[in-house]
Amino acid sequence: MAQDSGAATRTRWDGGGQAVQPRARTYSAAEAAAAVGSTVRTLRYYRQLGLVPSPSRQGRVAWYSDDHVARLRVICTLRRRGHALRGIADAIAVLAQDAKLASLLTPASGKP
Numbered sequence: 779m780a781q782d783s784g785a786a787t788r789t790r791w792d793g794g795g796q797a798v799q800p801r802a803r804t805y806s807a808a809e810a811a812a813a814v815g816s817t818v819r820t821l822r823y824y825r826q827l828g829l830v831p832s833p834s835r836q837g838r839v840a841w842y843s844d845d846h847v848a849r850l851r852v853i854c855t856l857r858r859r860g861h862a863l864r865g866i867a868d869a870i871a872v873l874a875q876d877a878k879l880a881s882l883l884t885p886a887s888g889k890p
Contacts, residue, residue: 794802801827802843802844803843803844804834804841804842804843805841805842805843805846805847806839806840806841806842807821807822807840809842810842810846810847810850811850811880813847813850813851814847814850814851814854815854816854821842821850823825824850824853827863827867828867829853829863829866829867829870830849830850830853831846831849833846839878849870853866862877
């Protein structure tokens with residue numbers, strides 16, 4: 779069963795008046811694969827190829843985040859559209875490089 783921190787629409791506050799960020803949802807390998815209409819075997823294959831980053835682990839159990847599931851959705855959509863895994867890997871690498879460049883160009887204040 780996926781771990782969820784509760785209702786995502788309600789803001790929780792700590793004792794000092796600061797908003798508490800809800801914990802992100804986590805998925806087991808089977809839940810992540812099911813969420814994107816794939817199989818655990820395919821998910822592990824994508825991870826082995828470097829298309830999906832390694833999940834966090836608690837003992838022997840791997841937990842995938844919403845970010846993992848979002849990336850899996852993109853990969854599965856592109857595969858259904860006929861894209862080769864090599865092309866998908868290249869596109870992911872370019873996007874990751876663009877994100878690094880954007881973070882370098884954005885001042886700490888968040889204003890360009």
